[in-house]
Amino acid sequence: MNLPDRALAGRAHGGSRFDWHQDVQAWPHTDFSPVTVGVYLEECGPEQGPLMAVRGSHRGPLHSMNDAQGRRVLRIPGHEIDTERVTALT
Numbered sequence: 001m002n003l004p005d006r007a008l009a010g011r012a013h014g015g016s017r018f019d020w021h022q023d024v025q026a027w028p029h030t031d032f033s034p035v036t037v038g039v040y041l042e043e044c045g046p047e048q049g050p051l052m053a054v055r056g057s058h059r060g061p062l063h064s065m066n067d068a069q070g071r072r073v074l075r076i077p078g079h080e081i082d083t084e085r086v087t088a089l090t
Contacts, residue, residue: 017049019075022057025065026074044090055085 023036044050063076 020054020078020081021065021074021076022063025062038089040090046088046090051089052086053089054082055087057085 024032024034027034027036038051063080065072065074065076067073
């Protein structure tokens with residue numbers, strides 16, 4: 001079995017923004033079997049910009065990761081996010 005891996009690391013009190021996306025659309029793979037696991041090595045409060053998730057978003061729909069010109073941008077426009085269901089994973 002070939003298990004690709006990817007690591008994303010965030011710096012405390014800084015770093016770059018990573019826009020809203022769906023992992024299944026963003027990571028290269030050949031089927032819908034990816035599993036994403038996040039592990040905090042230190043406490044992360046809201047002031048540090050923790051990982052955010054939209055409750056129930058795994059039930060669909062799948063969003064395009066391309067902009068209006070067809071360029072791969074790996075982001076979902078903010079107006080497509082149901083902010084009532086956003087939760088911080090701290």
